[in-house]
Amino acid sequence: MVPQDEARVSVHANALAYGAGTFEGIRAWWNAEHEELYLLEAAAHYARLERSARILGLRLPVPAAALVRLTAQLLRRNDVRSDAYVRPLLIQHGEVLTVRMHDIDTRLSIAVTPTPGDYIDPDGVRCMVSSWRRTPDSCTPNRAKVTGSYSGPSLAKTEALDHGFDEAIMLTVDGHVAEATTSNLFLRFGDEWVTPPGTDDILEGITRAQVMVLLEEATGKAAVQRRIQRSELYTCDEALLCGTAAIVVPVVEVDGRRVGDGAPGASTLLLGTTLRAIARRQDARHPEWTTPVYGEGVPA
Ligand code: PMP
Numbered sequence: 067m068v069p070q071d072e073a074r075v076s077v078h079a080n081a082l083a084y085g086a087g088t089f090e091g092i093r094a095w096w097n098a099e100h101e102e103l104y105l106l107e108a109a110a111h112y113a114r115l116e117r118s119a120r121i122l123g124l125r126l127p128v129p130a131a132a133l134v135r136l137t138a139q140l141l142r143r144n145d146v147r148s149d150a151y152v153r154p155l156l157i158q159h160g161e162v163l164t165v166r167m168h169d170i171d172t173r174l175s176i177a178v179t180p181t182p183g184d185y186i187d188p189d190g191v192r193c194m195v196s197s198w199r200r201t202p203d204s205c206t207p208n209r210a211k212v213t214g215s216y217s218g219p220s221l222a223k224t225e226a227l228d229h230g231f232d233e234a235i236m237l238t239v240d241g242h243v244a245e246a247t248t249s250n251l252f253l254r255f256g257d258e259w260v261t262p263p264g265t266d267d268i269l270e271g272i273t274r275a276q277v278m279v280l281l282e283e284a285t286g287k288a289a290v291q292r293r294i295q296r297s298e299l300y301t302c303d304e305a306l307l308c309g310t311a312a313i314v315v316p317v318v319e320v321d322g323r324r325v326g327d328g329a330p331g332a333s334t335l336l337l338g339t340t341l342r343a344i345a346r347r348q349d350a351r352h353p354e355w356t357t358p359v360y361g362e363g364v365p366a
Contacts, residue, residue, distance in 0.1 A: 067143055073175055080158035084165050085214015087157035088118035091310045093181075094141060094150040094359065095345040103141060103150070104356040106310075106345045107272045108134045112154070114272065118210035119156055123167040126156060127174055137176055138359045144178055146359075151179045157213065190318030190330040191307065193246065195296060196222035196234035200244045200267035208244075208267045219247035233307065235299065235320065238267045243294040249309030250274040251317075252281075252289065253302035254333065259289040266293060273308040273341070276355065280337055283351075299323075304331035314338035 081087040090111045095104045112130035119126045128136070137152055153176070160171035198221045200208060206215050222234035226247075235251065238244050244262055245251050250271040252261045259281050264270045282288045299305070305317035305325045314337045316330030325331075343349035347356055 067140060070177065073177070075157070075159060075173075076161055078161035078163060080160055080162055080164075080170055081213065083163075084158070085212065085217075086122070086124070086165075086167065086170075087155060087213040088115060088122060088124065088211050089153060089155040089213055090115045090211065092137070092152040092154070093310055093345070094146065094152060095342075095356075096148050096150075097346040097348065100347065100361070101147075102347070102361050103146060103359040104345060104347055105134065105137060105141075105152070105359060107276070107355050108137055108152075108357050110272045110275070114211065114270075115154055115156065118212065121207055121210040122212065124156055124158070124172050127172070133176070134357060138357065140176055140178055141359045146178060146180055148180045151181045153177045153179070155213075190316035191232040192319040193233045193235050193317055194226050194229055194231040194321055195299065196225055196236050198222040198225065198234070198236060199239050200236050202239050202267055203265075208269050209264065211269055223247045233317075237296065241296060242266050243296060243299060244268050246307050246309075249307040249312045249315070250277075251294075252277060252306050252308065253294065253298060254304035254331065255298075255302055257285065257287065259285075259287075260294060261289055261291055262294050263291040271309055273310060273313070276341060276352075277306075277308050277314065277337060279352070280340060281333075284333070284336075299325075302326070304334060306331065306334040306337070308337075313341055 092108055092111045093106050112133040116126050116130045156174045158170045159173035162170050198218055222236050226234035233246050235246055236244050244266050245268045252259050262268055278289045299320040300323045303326045307315045316334040317325055318328055344352050
């Protein structure tokens with residue numbers, strides 16, 4: 067463990083020019099009453115990092131399970147007693163200056179940033195469908211969280227903000243709804259929730275999986291993973307975005323058309339409250355989603 071100032075890479079590192087790397091974003095949630103910090107779904111995030119590395123053919127130097135322990139140690143070493151963001155990053159650190167995945171020194175870093183509390187826009191977000199599309203699996207697979215993949219979402223986000231919207235919804239190359247720039251999308255039609263399938267060029271979010279579990283528990287009915295057409299964004303009764311940073315955010319408008327009656331969806335708001343309470347273990351459900359950093363049950 068080194069101070070952040072000493073954790074440096076060369077300007078010649080292959081990862082910088084070629085985007086050859088993969089990363090995760092994990093949140094830790096502080097519970098003042100318990101005086102405890104909880105990592106949310108750390109094992110699932112590291113399992114995805116391992117899958118991303120496997121897709122790229124990069125080697126993860128430490129098994130995924132050990133990384134949860136290392137992350138808890140890092141948070142303790144920094145005496146983090148607030149909500150925090152954890153950024154594991156596996157990159158081609160070597161300076162070979164040529165494009166290939168094999169035989170280049172790869173390094174894993176894990177960095178911790180204390181963050182302010184909750185992020186939510188209670189009024190909901192106004193989205194536009196971006197003119198920038200998701201890369202198909204045959205170009206850069208979105209099943210892997212690849213550093214180089216984020217120029218597309220960055221262009222989409224800038225386009226959306228330039229046009230006065232809050233967020234962009236991106237389509238697949240053949241025009242099906244995929245996801246927002248760094249969050250997954252769910253739509254409700256009557257009592258049925260739908261979300262694009264993993265085969266429609268999305269990153270399969272950890273929060274997306276949690277939302278599917280919570281929706282099924284709340285409604286007794288599983289959310290349906292199916293292809294979604296653009297025009298369905300204009301006819302759904304409720305829409306939400308979900309991700310590690312966003313948690314669960316209501317979508318109130320798409321391309322200038324109101325979603326439902328234009329107010330944040332009631333089930334969306336409830337999902338957000340529930341997920342936050344589970345993350346801080348203020349709600350007893352799904353303790354398997356959280357890992358305490360300081361006290362009882364701390365990984366050795
Ligand atoms: N899609 C993309 C492109 C993302 O970057 C993220 C954030 N990791 C998500 C979806 C949401 O995934 P998660 O719930 O695992 O944070």
